[in-house]
Amino acid sequence: MNPLRPIGAAFLRFLEATGRLSEFTAVAVSHCVRPPFYFRLLLRQMIEIGYYSLPVVGLTTLFTGMVLALQSYTGFSRFSAQGALPYVVVLSMTRELAPVLAGLMVAGRIGAAMAAEIGTMRVTEQIDALATLSTNPHKYLIAPRLIAGLTMLPLLVLVGDVIGVFGGYVISIYKLGFNPGIYLKSTWQHLEFMDVFSGVVKAAVFGFIVALMGCYNGYHSRGGAQGVGAATTNAVVSASIMILISNYIITELFFAK
Amino acid sequence: MSAPSNPVPKIRIRNLCKRFGSNVVLDGVDLDIATGESVVVIGGSGSGKSVLLKCILGLLEPDDGIIEVDGLSAIGLGAGEREAVNRKFGMLFQSAALFDSLKVWENVAFGLIQGGRMDRIQAREIAFAKLADVGLKAEVGELWPAELSGGMKKRVGLARAIATTPEIVFFDEPTTGLDPIMSDVINDLIAKCVRELGATALSITHDMASARKISDRIAMLYKGRIVWNGPTAEIDRSGNDYVDQFIHGRAEGPIRMEVRAP
Numbered sequence: 345m346n347p348l349r350p351i352g353a354a355f356l357r358f359l360e361a362t363g364r365l366s367e368f369t370a371v372a373v374s375h376c377v378r379p380p381f382y383f384r385l386l387l388r389q390m391i392e393i394g395y396y397s398l399p400v401v402g403l404t405t406l407f408t409g410m411v412l413a414l415q416s417y418t419g420f421s422r423f424s425a426q427g428a429l430p431y432v433v434v435l436s437m438t439r440e441l442a443p444v445l446a447g448l449m450v451a452g453r454i455g456a457a458m459a460a461e462i463g464t465m466r467v468t469e470q471i472d473a474l475a476t477l478s479t480n481p482h483k484y485l486i487a488p489r490l491i492a493g494l495t496m497l498p499l500l501v502l503v504g505d506v507i508g509v510f511g512g513y514v515i516s517i518y519k520l521g522f523n524p525g526i527y528l529k530s531t532w533q534h535l536e537f538m539d540v541f542s543g544v545v546k547a548a549v550f551g552f553i554v555a556l557m558g559c560y561n562g563y564h565s566r567g568g569a570q571g572v573g574a575a576t577t578n579a580v581v582s583a584s585i586m587i588l589i590s591n592y593i594i595t596e597l598f599f600a601k
Numbered sequence: 602m603s604a605p606s607n608p609v610p611k612i613r614i615r616n617l618c619k620r621f622g623s624n625v626v627l628d629g630v631d632l633d634i635a636t637g638e639s640v641v642v643i644g645g646s647g648s649g650k651s652v653l654l655k656c657i658l659g660l661l662e663p664d665d666g667i668i669e670v671d672g673l674s675a676i677g678l679g680a681g682e683r684e685a686v687n688r689k690f691g692m693l694f695q696s697a698a699l700f701d702s703l704k705v706w707e708n709v710a711f712g713l714i715q716g717g718r719m720d721r722i723q724a725r726e727i728a729f730a731k732l733a734d735v736g737l738k739a740e741v742g743e744l745w746p747a748e749l750s751g752g753m754k755k756r757v758g759l760a761r762a763i764a765t766t767p768e769i770v771f772f773d774e775p776t777t778g779l780d781p782i783m784s785d786v787i788n789d790l791i792a793k794c795v796r797e798l799g800a801t802a803l804s805i806t807h808d809m810a811s812a813r814k815i816s817d818r819i820a821m822l823y824k825g826r827i828v829w830n831g832p833t834a835e836i837d838r839s840g841n842d843y844v845d846q847f848i849h850g851r852a853e854g855p856i857r858m859e860v861r862a863p
């Protein structure tokens with residue numbers, strides 16, 4: 345047998361999957377901008393993503409801010425550069441850690457739930473039933489989730505920024521002996537609009553990715569409970585990988601000299 | 602073409618073919634369903650009956666052939682055209698396929714609210730009326746689908762299928778998995794609903810009692826083709842070995858169940 349065959353076949357499968365995902369994305373996005381809109385469903389998704397993810401995102405960013413202060417202090421004190429600590433904390437949080445961590449946490453929480461719900465609807469023929477009731481499944485199921493993911497993750501990340509900085513502040517003041525006024529002042533002083541803005545843009549992209557992968561994998565699941573389980577796993581894994589890759593690309597676009 | 606004595610059929614299917622990979626499911630199905638007629642397609646499990654319905658509804662894309670609804674092609678339509686065609690249809694799914702995130706009455710009202718853009722209060726009234734039509738008490742309307750028995754789910758599915766007063770109703774194995782008495786209740790409901798709507802009905806089943814009760818005409822699907830097609834009254838003297846074997850449920854005959862690898 346030709347040893348190149350499996351490689352070629354895998355490559356073709358990859359192209360096919362990419363094509364299907366692109367088509368799905370294009371159709372779903374076109375339904376996001378064309379009426380009718382399902383505002384009740386959109387509101388429900390926004391609450392599900394934005395409000396109910398607050399505890400997870402809050403806890404993650406709080407402890408990350410705290411650890412960041414501790415670790416940076418150890419490192420910087422070797423160069424007597426402790427003064428840069430507030431700046432490092434706020435910069436790392438806004439640019440990188442809040443968006444990436446919130447994205448990954450939401451991928452686990454929301455992406456999995458979306459894939460499981462839509463996948464169950466697929467294998468129990470509820471999606472077919474939607475179509476026979478003259479309701480477009482893309483518009484009814486997918487569009488509200490994409491819009492909610494795109495808009496809610498940036499808000500979550502802004503909250504996460506504040507909580508993360510607060511975590512660093514608490515450790516710096518109560519454990520490392522920083523002066524509160526000076527700490528806050530140097531946090532503000534060096535922070536630029538671009539630092540926060542790039543994090544928010546990342547969050548929007550990540551939120552879209554999470555919702556898209558949840559919906560796509562759920563929508564194409566087949567074969568009963570096992571298929572829904574596989575779809576859920578795929579949704580979380582593929583969203584996480586895409587978040588990390590796109591994180592690099594967006595950083596490159598914003599900050600590469 | 603269409604002489605006055607032979608008007609355009611409500612649904613016209615010619616040479617319909619559908620395969621999944623190497624599994625040829627439909628292999629040239631020809632079927633006409635006249636307006637107001639009730640046709641039942643019988644056939645063994647896995648013979649492609651559900652696939653036939655899904656092709657007509659545009660849920661599956663056929664590989665070849667013609668499907669016309671009211672004389673207009675119903676294959677390869679855009680999303681908007683498809684929605685318009687599907688407005689003519691109501692469908693009871695084999696598994697009922699109720700939306701489990703919505704209450705029972707919201708399920709029944711779904712086509713009115715989302716598809717028909719009716720306001721919720723009015724749609725709710727119609728939904729409760731339809732639930733009463735299928736013999737369910739008003740309390741059931743406030744339950745969730747997960748709280749219903751199999752027979753109740755079928756009835757809710759039936760109420761949902763007819764709530765928008767469709768011109769054509771499809772029933773996918775309406776009585777499978779129900780006890781004989783509940784089957785008969787559902788059969789009566791189907792016959793009554795179809796009569797009251799004046800709708801064209803296409804049902805699929807492998808339950809002969811059900812087929813005799815709700816049909817004007819029976820067609821038998823075997824190996825991807827319609828092997829016999831005639832009035833219900835003539836099914837016992839069809840002279841077709843496949844039909845005879847099927848309606849008498851014999852293991853011996855031209856239909857070979859694939860229980861062994863060939």
Ligand SMILES: Nc1ncnc2c1ncn2[C@@H]1O[C@H](COP(=O)(O)OP(=O)(O)O)[C@@H](O)[C@H]1O
Nearest residue numbers: 621624626644645646647648649650651652653
């Ligand atoms: N979505 C699908 N993908 C692949 N195969 C399918 C699909 N739907 C149905 N089939 C195959 O088509 C055949 C007929 O299925 P179906 O129409 O559900 O049978 P039935 O007559 O019992 O309703 C089966 O062999 C089934 O495996």
Ligand SMILES: [Mg+2]
Nearest residue numbers: 650651695774
């Ligand atoms: Mg079936």
